[in-house]
Amino acid sequence: MLNITNLHARIEGKDILRGINLEIKSGEIHAIMGPNGSGKSTLSSIISGKEEYELTQGSLLFEGEDISGLSPEERAHLGIFLSFQYPVEIPGVSVTNFIRTAVNASRKARNLEEMSAAQMLKKIREKSALLGIDKNFLSRSLNEGFSGGEKKRNEVFQMSMLEPKLAILDETDSGLDIDALRIVSEGVNTLKSSHNAILIITHYQRLLKYIIPDYVHVLYQGKIVKSGDRELALELEKKGYDWIKKEVKKFQ
């Protein structure tokens, strides 16, 4: 589904990604871990089409198609979704109206009929119940004044409404309390099928207890320096990143 080969990217003259290789097939769950500032959010923004970054080398394919020239909305229409590490507050745009616009924009781009208000409402009810979202919440301005956990829950709510093929969850677990973590993880798991894939970015093993990854990668200084299965996450939790950093140094 997603094929990244030797991807290099820079911003303001600074190289951030320095040769990423990553292949995600449908049905898979990948997790990326790594120290602060190593480029995890940069990678997710680049997959979603943020235009500020300059891609200097490598390729970015989604379902076999080069998407590096596509706009963020075109990538969304193909089925790419990013749950932001820091969702922006957008005063004056309500959650409900926003999600209606977003869902219908994607349907329109895929030549599907717009969803009727009644259908939309039904779906909104269903998904918000699944994630334990209060309905008052839906009439509020997007993310405005939301608590950290509410913002993350709202991201997953949007994901469940949009039903993406590839969902990137950038630190969706940070800010969630213990119960919320379980509810949100269960929500994500119900969306999981053999037709879609998930890329989880996290610092902690606890999320991976609920959403079990097939692969775990370590991103460090703009490169994936180690890959393994879920055991790797456990090892990192125990030992931290020092041993990996040392390995990288030795290798250099």
Place this chain on the structure above:
Amino acid sequence: MDLKDRIISSYIAQRETQIPVNRYVHQLRCMAIDVFEKRGFPMPNDEEWKYTHLMPLLKRDYTIFAPQKTSVERKDIQPYLLDDLDSFRLVFVDGVYSSWLSETTHQDKDICVLSHALSLKKYGSVIENYYSKLIPNQEGLSALNTAFSQDGAYIYIPEGTLVEKPVQILYLSTGRGADHTLLHPRNLMILGKGAHLQIIERHHALGNHSPLSNSVTEIYANAYSHLEYFKIQNDIPQASLIDHTFVSQDHGSQCSIGTFSFGGELVRNNLHVYQRDQEVHSHLNGLSILQGESLVDHHTLMEHAHPNGQSHEIYKGIFDDKSIGVFNGKITVRKQAQKTNAFQQSNNVLLSHEATINTKPQLEIFADDVRCSHGCTVGQLNQQALFYLRSRGIPEKQARAQLLFAFSREVLEHIPIPQLKNHIHELIGKKLNVHFEFAL
């Protein structure tokens, strides 16, 4: 001969042919032309006109008196009236009242033509009490209007009367027989004690000429009256408007004035609200969405002269291309005006590197127990927010529009007439080049 000289000589030449007026008005006009002769047009060195230059406009070859009476078809004016709104209508074509396009009343209140009131004896005492009383003594442009104005709206609402439907005032210019016309619309509105009135005003040019309208409106809001006044400024790119609106508010009255500026070459709004007694509320709102080389200048003067007055001003601006915005918001709180609560805010978004906004709050506070706050922001469209919306599949154009609409929202909340609200939403959609499928 420059424009000013031509104006003065044509005044002398044409005075005889004007519609007869009462002695009081005749004297006012004579005095006014003297003031205009002395003051003329504002010059670029005038501090109040620092960012808004009239010179290029004044070089045009204006026809001083509008050509002979022209007529327009009902269908020509339809786009500029809210047709589905049950309303009184006052329509003027090239400065002349069009009775067949208008719908007036004299039953229990007067909603009619000003020239009528200026000439008929029965209105004499009202005119002598109110007409031209709020205009500053030595100001050239409003004096020019007093000297030349022919027609306009006259609205007199007696004590305790609620006007059951809004009044639409439409000033059209056809440009027939003249490429550049000078127009002097003039309105007088008097709200008796406890009266309630809603006004929608609009100036529009039909065709391709470039009119300059120098408009004056005087409003008296007597005790406990309530006025809601909306100005739609969405004229063609070569039409200009200089508007002077003077409001005098008596005890416990409420006035709210919303100005929606989406077009025109040069639009200057001089809005002067004077609180002449206690417990008065004034709301001034503005939304400008400009493109091309349009310029919109809001000069507001909010004058608190008595205790417990409140004022609330919000002006928002979105400027694209080479458009220019000016906001000069002056608040004066006189010594007696204790417990005044004055709020002023100007928020602006620049969408292009060539667009500009000049904002200047001016606070003159002579009372000690007051709350005054003002704030001004100038920014670009929030790129993070734009990416957020786009990454969820909303196309860029629509995402931008949605953010700009959200930015404008505060100003749009104060429109109590649903048809007007829809119309303004539509105009914004057109301006931003999107169709909003639902109320945002």
